[in-house]
Amino acid sequence: MTNLISVSSAPIAKLGNKRYYDLVGTLEVMRKIFQESAVDGFELQLEPEWDSENPPLTDAQFADWTKTPKYTFREILTLLRREGLPILSVHASRDIGNYLCSNRERDLEKGKRLVYDSLSLANDLGAKVCVFHLWDTWKTRFDVDNLRKDFLAIAAQFPRVKASVENIPTHLEGHTPFSLVKLFDYITLDLRWAALYDELNAFESTIDHIVNVHLRGRLEGDQWVLDKSSFSFYEALDIIRYKWKYSGLCTVEPDSSMDSSHFDNFVKAMKSLKN
Numbered sequence: 001m002t003n004l005i006s007v008s009s010a011p012i013a014k015l016g017n018k019r020y021y022d023l024v025g026t027l028e029v030m031r032k033i034f035q036e037s038a039v040d041g042f043e044l045q046l047e048p049e050w051d052s053e054n055p056p057l058t059d060a061q062f063a064d065w066t067k068t069p070k071y072t073f074r075e076i077l078t079l080l081r082r083e084g085l086p087i088l089s090v091h092a093s094r095d096i097g098n099y100l101c102s103n104r105e106r107d108l109e110k111g112k113r114l115v116y117d118s119l120s121l122a123n124d125l126g127a128k129v130c131v132f133h134l135w136d137t138w139k140t141r142f143d144v145d146n147l148r149k150d151f152l153a154i155a156a157q158f159p160r161v162k163a164s165v166e167n168i169p170t171h172l173e174g175h176t177p178f179s180l181v182k183l184f185d186y187i188t189l190d191l192r193w194a195a196l197y198d199e200l201n202a203f204e205s206t207i208d209h210i211v212n213v214h215l216r217g218r219l220e221g222d223q224w225v226l227d228k229s230s231f232s233f234y235e236a237l238d239i240i241r242y243k244w245k246y247s248g249l250c251t252v253e254p255d256s257s258m259d260s261s262h263f264d265n266f267v268k269a270m271k272s273l274k275n
Contacts (some may be wrong), residue, residue, distance in 0.1 A: 003241065005273050006088045006251040007033070008214075010045040014258045015266055021049040021068045023076070027083055032263075034085055038270040041086035043131070043212075043251045046076070046118060048095045053110075057098040073117045077124055088249055089129035089164075089212055092118035097168070100147055101136035112150060119158040129162045129212050129249060131188045135180065137169045144172070148183055155185075162186040162211045167193045167203075178202045185209065191236050192216035192255075195229035200236060204244050212249045213240055215273075218256040222268040227255075237273070 009030060010020040016032070018025030030042055048056035052070040055062050071079075080087060092114065099111030115132065122130040134151060135142060155163035164186040167177035178199045181187045187203070187210045194200040203210065217224030217233045226233040240246045250273070258266065 003247060003250045004040040004088060005270065006041050006043050006249060007039050007270065008043045008045055008091065008251055008253045010047065011254040011258070012266075015260060015263050017260050019064075020045075021047050021064055023047075023050065023069070023071060023079065027079065027085070030085055031083060033267070033270075036267045038267045040274075041088035043089040043091050044076075044080065044087050044125070044127070045091040046093050046121075048093045050076075051093070057095040059094065073121050077121055080125055087122075087125045087127045089131060089251060090118060090122040090125065090127045091131045092133070094133050097133045097135040097137070100134065100150070101139050101142040112154060115151060115154045115163075116157070119155065119161050119163060122161045123158050127161065129164050129186070129188070130158075131164050131166055131212060131214075133168050134165045134184075135168070135170060135172065138171055140171050140173050142172065144175075144180065144183065152185070164188040164211050166190050166214070167197075167199070169193060169196065182206050182209075186211045188212040188214060189240075190214040190216060190253075191226060191229070191233070194236075195226065195231065198230065200231060200239070207244045207246060210246060210248060212251055213246065215250055215252045216255055217252065219254055219258055219262060219266060219269055220256075222265050222272065224252070224269055 009026050012029050013020050013026040016029035049065050049068040050071045055065040096111050096114050099107045119130050165181045165184040166188040167181045176197055189203050189210050217226050224233040
């Protein structure tokens with residue numbers, strides 16, 4: 001089974017000794033990787049650090065936001081078009097779920113605007129998939145029906161882009177990541193979160209809705225290793241490719257603390273996935 005093989009833009013910045021929020025530096029690394037024929041394309045990760053309105057809400061230090069250059073969606077589009085690199089998917093800001101689950105109307109409206117802008121950017125870049133963290137992982141209560149309705153209404157405006165919901169962790173009472181993502185039209189299956197909740201096998205029933213698989217792994221030599229999991233990186237990949245017969249996009253999300261000295265190992269590890 002042949003799958004398009006992609007890699008997430010933010011983690012690979014380390015291969016050029018750049019920071020995840022350094023867009024120009026990340027593009028340099030992406031260009032170098034593509035020249036090695038190591039991937040079919042990339043998943044462009046949109047960082048909330050690029051937002052001039054306010055600091056990131058999730059997983060970030062305020063200091064990163066203060067020193068990060070700011071970009072509008074139009075400026076990002078211009079930079080990517082200039083590079084001409086194939087963007088197979090766009091990963092919307094990780095803060096969107098926090099905005100959409102907020103009790104403040106202005107946050108909710110910003111979340112909707114970010115969903116729209118992310119899908120618009122994906123559409124203009126020719127990316128077939130846009131990935132969303134759609135809920136606040138720590139909230140024990142939020143209105144799933146309203147969240148779904150608002151999201152699908154925006155997604156319907158971009159029929160050429162599959163608005164895909166990732167199985168991120170949840171504290172919503174009575175739910176797991178799988179029970180939430182199966183409510184949506186398109187799914188991005190992340191291996192680390194599937195391992196954390198022991199839900200990998202459950203996703204076989206939704207195979208027709210999966211449009212992207214996040215292959216989370218740590219680079220060890222020329223191989224990928226999935227830590228703290230009952231299945232290995234390559235076992236999961238074989239299940240998804242050969243047992244489930246999944247033929248869609250696979251996106252590697254490196255977890256390791258890589259640097260420029262790991263570039264050749266990274267290229268070999270990525271090429272091995274294309275065989």
